[in-house]
Amino acid sequence: MKKLIVRSVGIVALLSYIVGCNAPYQLQTAEAKAAPTHTPTPEAKANNINALIPAGWHMLESSLGEKAIAKGDLNKDGIPDLAMVIEKNALKDEASPRSLLIAFGSKNNSYTLSIIADNVILKADEGGIWGDPFDSLTINRGSVLVSDYGGSNWRWYNKYRFRYQDKDWFLIGATSGSYFTGAATMDQADEDDINFLTGQFIERRTDEQGNTTTKKGTRKKKPLIRLKEFNPENMQ
Numbered sequence: 001m002k003k004l005i006v007r008s009v010g011i012v013a014l015l016s017y018i019v020g021c022n023a024p025y026q027l028q029t030a031e032a033k034a035a036p037t038h039t040p041t042p043e044a045k046a047n048n049i050n051a052l053i054p055a056g057w058h059m060l061e062s063s064l065g066e067k068a069i070a071k072g073d074l075n076k077d078g079i080p081d082l083a084m085v086i087e088k089n090a091l092k093d094e095a096s097p098r099s100l101l102i103a104f105g106s107k108n109n110s111y112t113l114s115i116i117a118d119n120v121i122l123k124a125d126e127g128g129i130w131g132d133p134f135d136s137l138t139i140n141r142g143s144v145l146v147s148d149y150g151g152s153n154w155r156w157y158n159k160y161r162f163r164y165q166d167k168d169w170f171l172i173g174a175t176s177g178s179y180f181t182g183a184a185t186m187d188q189a190d191e192d193d194i195n196f197l198t199g200q201f202i203e204r205r206t207d208e209q210g211n212t213t214t215k216k217g218t219r220k221k222k223p224l225i226r227l228k229e230f231n232p233e234n235m236q
Contacts, residue, residue, distance in 0.1 A: 044113035052103050052113055053086055060085040060098060060121075062134065072139030074164050079105045081114075083144045085121050085137055095123040098134075100227075102144060102169070115169055119231045120160065122148050130155070143172065153181055157189075162227050169227035172197050179206070188212055196224055 046052045049069070053059060060068040068085035075081060081104045088096040098121035103111040127133030127150030135147040135157070143163040150156060161173040177191035184206055194201040203215040 045110055046103075046113070047110045049082065049084070049111065052084075052101060052111055054116070057086045057088050057099075060087045060134065062132075068134065068137050070137050070139040070144070072142070074102070074139065074142060074144065075104055076142065077104075079107060081105050081139075082111065083137060083139060085134065086116070095125040098123060100137075100144070100146065102164075114164070115227060117169075117227050117230065120146055120227070122150075126150070128152050151178070155179055155181055155186070155189075157186070158232070160230075160232075162230075170196075170224040171227065171230055172224065177204075183208070184210070194219070196221070 044052075050059075062068065069082060070084070071080045071082045073080060074083075081102070083100065083102045085098055086101050087098045090096060097118065100115075100117045100120040102114045102116075104114055105111055122133045124132045124134075127148070129152035130150040133148040133150035135149040136145075137147075138145045143161050145159060145161050147159045148157065156178040157176070159175045160171060162169050163172045173193075173195050175191060175193040177186070177189035179186060179189035188206040188210065189204070190206060191204040192201070193203075199219045199221040201217055201219055204212060205215075206212045
């Protein structure tokens with residue numbers, strides 16, 4: 001398997017049975033790890049989306065001006081919930097930390113904050129020469145899917161899927177991949193995909209001649225990782 005080296009970064013290999021989830025992930029600096037941790041309470045409610053965002057933070061917008069927010073039913077009550085990426089207001093001489101915020105909707109059009117996870121979203125300077133690595137945030141099949149993409153001649157991508165179950169948030173799938181742009185496309189990337197719920201995995205490898213092979217199997221299931229404890233560094 002080709003190995004990607006991006007800024008003292010480690011490649012995370014994994015994902016879910018559904019749409020892909022993750023890939024080589026860049027190690028965060030000590031400063032990034034020191035980003036403040038948010039601990040919302042079940043009583044944290046708001047009548048509008050902006051009121052959910054902690055003071056000194058804002059909703060992230062992509063380079064195209066699109067806000068990083070997604071809506072869909074996450075707790076199976078038939079009411080739209082939301083997930084958004086938030087970013088700390090500008091810091092001097094360093095990229096601002098980012099977090100994943102998830103809130104449940106209610107019938108009276110208010111929201112109850114469920115979680116703010118600090119170790120999921122890469123900062124703007126963690127994408128290598130490619131630039132900002134944030135790719136997308138979606139709600140798909142009742143789960144939250146976070147995607148990032150970066151690199152230079154060597155490209156890498158990661159996708160993580162989180163689902164609410166047993167009154168908590170868990171990582172249920174991940175996909176990771178990397179490829180050399182001078183010889184391959186993303187469709188030919190070395191990729192690892194795993195469904196943590198079932199243990200099923202798919203490994204794809206492409207040799208120097210461009211021949212692609214795929215291996216499928218099932219690994220021994222392990223306890224699911226809670227979103228509040230999730231850190232890509234621990235998934236290498």
